[in-house]
Amino acid sequence: MEDGGSLCGGVEVGRVVGTSTPLESIVDVRREVVEAGSLVAGSYVVAESLGGCVLGIVEAIRSSTEVFNVMSSSESVEWFARAVGEAMSNYTTRRAKVRWVSYVEPLVNGGRLEAPKLPVEPGGLVRLARPEVLERVFSPEGRRWVRLGRLMGVDVEYRVNVNALTRHLAILAVTGGGKSNTVCVLVRRIVGGLGGTVLVFDMHGEYGTLGLEGRAKLLSPAKLNPASLTFEELLELTRFQGTQQERLLRWLWIELKRLYNMGRLGAPDLIPRMMEVLGEAAKKASNHQALKRIFTEVTGFEPSKDPPPIEKVKERAMGVLSKLEDLDYEYRDILDPHTPTNLASIVEPGKLTVMDLSRLDEKAADAVVSHYLRRILTERRKWKATGGEGYPSPIIVVIEEAHVLIPAGEDTLTKMWAARTAREGRKFGVGLVMVSQRPKRLDPDVLSQANNKIVLRMVEPQDIRYVQAASEELSEDLASLLPSLNTGEAVVMGSMTRLPAVVKIDRCDARHGGGDIDLVEEWGKLGGGEDFSDYF
Ligand SMILES: Nc1ncnc2c1ncn2[C@@H]1O[C@H](COP(=O)(O)OP(=O)(O)OP(=O)(O)O)[C@@H](O)[C@H]1O
Ligand SMILES: [Mg+2]
Structure with a gap:
């Protein structure tokens, strides 16, 4: 049954039972409504509360048959169900849990949510919200509102x-x-x-x-352009461990980035120059002071700061160099200076x-x-x-x-x-x-x-x-x-x-894929139509 044209109108669903609060009610749902599939979890309903018409969402629907709860054996359940036959559904209650979310009027006319202050009284009639009402709530006009799909259970754009x-x-x-x-x-x-x-x-x-x-x-x-990397990102890419090596790399990176920022070194030269300094240092740096000289020889510019005091410079330089070589090999197509x-x-x-x-x-x-x-x-x-x-x-x-x-x-x-x-x-x-x-x-x-x-x-x-x-x-x-x-x-x-x-x-x-791969079809393409029926 449907009523006139008000915001609170719509197909009748059932009546509020039990205790109601401004925010939730239990609704005894009519059998034909459930059978017709017109009320599902996610449906919107309306009802007159003491403070005006409210809109709610059906969060759950449950069916139960109390009479079975007092039966002690499966035989008695079976006997009862057979004896009652078609009339079984008269013993079944269908209850919907409704969460009341807002008064309808401000929502429909101003897009404004206003939480209900007073409950829908027990016995109150609950109806399915009309599509015209839902459209005004869920399909607003304006460029910022973009379509994602449809509301569940009704033909309303969301x-x-x-x-x-x-x-x-x-x-x-x-x-x-x-x-x-x-x-x-x-x-x-x-x-x-x-x-x-x-x-x-x-x-x-x-x-x-x-x-x-x-x-x-x-x-x-x-x-990525290597010239836009931070030192932390470089560390992450090279998977560095060991503080001495890290200090050496940090010094070198900061000095070379300085030359890059001053326009004295191109982005494509950053990592190669770093490797060159390390290669020379691995061969002939007797102590960390020698690093400074090698840096100046390779780049043509003096570093702004002295290198950090590092022990066993040759081995450390060798260690850093091999990590950079791995980096260069592994991420050649990601670290693109162009x-x-x-x-x-x-x-x-x-x-x-x-x-x-x-x-x-x-x-x-x-x-x-x-x-x-x-x-x-x-x-x-x-x-x-x-x-x-x-x-x-x-x-x-x-x-x-x-x-x-x-x-x-x-x-x-x-x-x-x-x-x-x-x-x-x-x-x-x-x-x-x-x-x-x-x-x-x-x-x-x-x-x-x-x-x-x-x-x-x-x-x-x-x-x-x-x-x-x-x-x-x-x-x-x-x-x-x-x-x-x-x-x-x-x-x-x-x-x-x-x-x-x-x-x-x-x-x-519009995507490439995402669905499951059809194994049988893919293998079939390899099999070239042979007859495998013996194996079935
Ligand atoms: N709304 C939809 N309507 C119809 N088909 C859909 C919808 N959403 C997903 N599918 C289909 O379901 C499959 C899986 O979807 P999708 O790749 O989006 O899942 P996913 O959650 O991203 O999975 P993964 O965790 O594997 O990344 C795809 O074949 C897709 O076309
Ligand atoms: Mg995915």
């Missing part, structure tokens, strides 16, 4: 507020849950639809240019840049990601301070496999810069999107800084509890929904959505 991304976003799910698909949908709408700037760190080389040709650049592999040093020439404003990290190990990926995070944050800060220097565009940075680069209980360079970006990004227009299938291994501080969350299918109870601890809006009942979600279905929370929503995210076909 949009998110892109401006809220500077309060960061975590996209979490089991593997294959639809995380990268979600990134694909968001990025295509932001770059293709809004001309936004996005940088994606692609750990598996699966993104390509997301079909945004002309508006996208793929760096495969990701590249990479522009100007950030805007690498990560072009108004475009998508995808950095393919699939061929790098974790340490190297950490060095690359932290390098760009550091530069983006510092340059955006500079832009804000000067209004003309630094990086000119707000930017969204997507980090796939975030639990590897921003792990709990372990320090990485990316973690340091991600934490800073999470804290300060909002002021400077830098939004962080962290994608992970192992939420409990993700640093809890950085995760809790992500005000927005898109949580797709998740089954592991520890992961679910961990995410709950980091997000106030994920109630026990909403969390219990997560294991039953299908691929691409998600709970969306945070300031990017007007209300927490259960959503079916659009499918994005």
Whole structure:
């Protein structure tokens, strides 16, 4: 049955039973409503409370048959069920747990959330919210609202507020849950639809240019100019241990970077010159003072400072040299001195840049990601301070496999810069999107800084509890929904959505891959049509 045209109208669902609070009620749901499939977990309902019409989300639906609880054997259950037959459903109660989120009027007319102050009284009639009402809440007009998919259970477009991304976003799910698909949908709408700037760190080389040709650049592999490296990044890439070697490398690096900054040395010469000084030192440096002379001979310039007092200089120089040789060999195509040093020439404003990290190990990926995070944050800060220097565009940075680069209980360079970006990004227009299938291994501080969350299918109870601890809006009942979600279905929370929503995210076909590989098909291509039927 449906009523007239008010905001509080809609198909009747059932009546409030038991004790009600302004924030939640239990609703006895009519059988035909459940059978028709029109009420699902995630549906929105309306009811008249003592303070006006309120909108709520169905967090859980439960069926129970009390009479079975007093039966002591499975025989008696079987007997009863047979005897009652078709009428069994008369003994069954269907209860929905509803969380009331806001008065409808301010939400629909001003997009403003106003928490209910008074309860819906027991006996109160609850109805399915009308699609027209939901559209005004979940499909607002305006360029900042971009489509992510549809609300679950109704034909209503679901949009998110892109401006809220500077309060960061975590996209979490089991593997294959639809995380990268979600990134694909968001990025295509932001770059293709809004001309936004996005940088994606692609750990598996699966993104390509997301079909945004002309508006996208793929760096495969990701590249760094050695002249833009910090000493810490260089250490990370060379995997240094041992303080004496580190002191020698630091001195040499600082002196050569000084010559580079003064224009006396080109970027392509930085690492070769370093190796040359070390090679000479390994041959003939009798003590650390001799290093100074060798440096001057090789570069043609005196160092600004004396070398640190290092014992056994020849052996140490040899050790550092061999690490640099490894670096040169392993990362030749990443450390490219011809990479522009100007950030805007690498990560072009108004475009998508995808950095393919699939061929790098974790340490190297950490060095690359932290390098760009550091530069983006510092340059955006500079832009804000000067209004003309630094990086000119707000930017969204997507980090796939975030639990590897921003792990709990372990320090990485990316973690340091991600934490800073999470804290300060909002002021400077830098939004962080962290994608992970192992939420409990993700640093809890950085995760809790992500005000927005898109949580797709998740089954592991520890992961679910961990995410709950980091997000106030994920109630026990909403969390219990997560294991039953299908691929691409998600709970969306945070300031990017007007209300927490259960959503079916659009499918994005523009990626290289992500689906499971069809083993049988792939092997079949190798087998060349032989008949294997004897083996079945
Ligand atoms: N919203 C959706 N609608 C339809 N299909 C989807 C949707 N989301 C994901 N899929 C499909 O499910 C598969 C896995 O999706 P996706 O690669 O996004 O998962 P993932 O969570 O990123 O997995 P992984 O942890 O392995 O990176 C893909 O084949 C994809 O096309
Ligand atoms: Mg993925």
